[in-house]
Amino acid sequence: MDDINTYIRTAAQNAKAAYFALAAASSAAKNQALLYMADGLLQNQAALLAANAEDMAAARSKGLDSALLDRLQITEKTIAAMAEGLRQIVALPDPVGEMDEFRTQPSGIQVGKMRVPLGVVGIIYESRPNVTIDAAALCLKSGNACLLRGGSEAIRSNRAIASVIDAALRTAGLPEHAVHLIEHTDRAGVGAMLQLPEYIDVIIPRGGKSLVARISAEARVPVIKHLDGICHVYLDQDADAQMALAIALNAKTSRYGTCNTMETLLVHADRAAELLPRLQAAYAEKGVELRGCGQVQAILGDTVLPASAEDWDTEYLAPILAIKIVADINEAIAHINRHGSHHTDSIVTQNYARTQQFLRQVDSASVMVNASTRFADGFEYGLGAEIGISTDKIHVRGPVGLHGLTSQKWVVLGQGEIRG
């Protein structure tokens, strides 16, 4: 226990020192390091695949499930994708040093803001080696040092990737502790990271809900997170029928396991008899199980299972959909704010006033008009890449890209002003 605490504390202290050095690094040096990483991944492909094969063999012998094995595996194709992802991050503008909002105040001073890194970012994630390279790249580009604590099943793959990162940092003349892979995968190490607010500026946990909940309950370091994605689509009385059907189908069925997938469909009472049978047919074709309120069952009959109180609060991550008929937009908004997870919710309507009401009153990280909830994603929003999604309100909401990894400090430019 003492050993792991000392190891984590030393790693965090080194990362903080590296962050100060990184704050002085040029965009060119950071981009050069990212390009060296891309080259390094391709040049060391054989070593990466060999390390990953060992991880895969160990995971298989432990009987891990196929979804986990799928995320753990790296192939020539995923290595090429990692390298391409790095080149895309190189192409993004460097957010560090952006200055704006300068205004001259009555005293004569000019006051504005400069965008700056957060400092040291701790990322706690599952056994997904691609996250190691993505997180390192986003943190480096945004001037943050990072501590990467990946799942134990991926340790050999992560070590191989980390050695590519280390070499790239060294060649680019950047501090070697700017990216630190936590090699102790003992669970106590996670606990130690959460207790170091003097060295770690923010923790980003990625993974199952119980892990994220535990981390945010215990952490003394600020946490950027989402627990789950209970996303809604509300079909308003003034929805275009074709659009309503297309969005409701896409939001549920384009992928089942993602956090921006719709889990509950809300339908205005005046349109239920028209829309629900057509939706039922479309969902049936995709094999989606429907669970409805009493009014839904009255229209669709008992092929639809009854929705229990628990259904409205459930993220299925599966081909299951809860459907509720609501009297009006007020009931829809109240339902979403009470049962949703403040992730992403969409209204389908042609009524202007209700779009405005929905956008203002739905208390979620992403609110949409006439679009599928599946668009809630850093790439689709034009961020270039994302390190996670936040359903918190503090600091950053929704997809977190380079800007979410930065803060703004105040800059005052004077000519000798003193305060009266």
Added chain:
Amino acid sequence: MDDINTYIRTAAQNAKAAYFALAAASSAAKNQALLYMADGLLQNQAALLAANAEDMAAARSKGLDSALLDRLQITEKTIAAMAEGLRQIVALPDPVGEMDEFRTQPSGIQVGKMRVPLGVVGIIYESRPNVTIDAAALCLKSGNACLLRGGSEAIRSNRAIASVIDAALRTAGLPEHAVHLIEHTDRAGVGAMLQLPEYIDVIIPRGGKSLVARISAEARVPVIKHLDGICHVYLDQDADAQMALAIALNAKTSRYGTCNTMETLLVHADRAAELLPRLQAAYAEKGVELRGCGQVQAILGDTVLPASAEDWDTEYLAPILAIKIVADINEAIAHINRHGSHHTDSIVTQNYARTQQFLRQVDSASVMVNASTRFADGFEYGLGAEIGISTDKIHVRGPVGLHGLTSQKWVVLGQGEIRG
């Protein structure tokens, strides 16, 4: 204990419900409520002064010190200032609903951001009745419900102010629980507020360092805070002498007890022999005690006390100044980042490259060139008012005004787009 927990939980639940109602309120209604508050303070002046007189009498009989009595007291003049402050907040633009950064993405969706309230803000502060009205006004204007937990010595004054606020909310048709004064001043109530992240979105503690440190150590709710203000002025080798003297004097002596007062002066070695004797004379005239490093003593003699290691980490809040001679800007920046409190630091120089280095590398909420640290303040920065100052990096840094009490959510405007 159970009683107070239940009381706080109920208050927080009511505040959350009020926040949802407030999210639908117009700017006009919020401004009207603020104007009713201003009128109400003036109309109820006699009652406010009477309640405050009781608080003052009780505080005097408990033997509280004069600084505390000074902050507790309200007069006709302070009531007029509170009313004027409310009118100034009315005049500020409403941040809620501001939309910007809309860009059309390749999929066709338009993605931008809308500024929205945080939700429920808990403010924990000392016995300063003016904070009750300021905090209520800033939260209301920014669409947040608030829980106000003021010091116990001010409870009668706060109750009188709260009844003015309640009447104003009622008359304006806004939810009565939008502003809730916590009337139980039992300390356990503070503890209870810290444990309710499901209802309280952020806590802003204002007060002594030990209170703020305890709150941020215990809180499961995000906290916006500063612990102390160890601010620096660095006189560079290329400083204008007159400017250097004026800023160094103003930053220390314009007020001693404020968090933006300079506590340590750093002087480039090449300018020390020229500047220090003149500074010593100016500080002596103001009665400021100097504590210097060995090099400072070598120049100024033993009228300057030796600075101990502890001095570099001390916020004096008093007419005492630590002075250190540094070899160059790198030593100055390293000293500030190590010993400062990340609050406000200023460089005095005419050298362009070193202004840029200082602005980028000093890791503080406010970084200044050729201006007194005393400008770090919401009014001087043009925010109109401030609810506090943050030395954290997450969410908001430096003076916190209306924008600091808001977040941004993503808005997606589509025409039926679905994800491929």
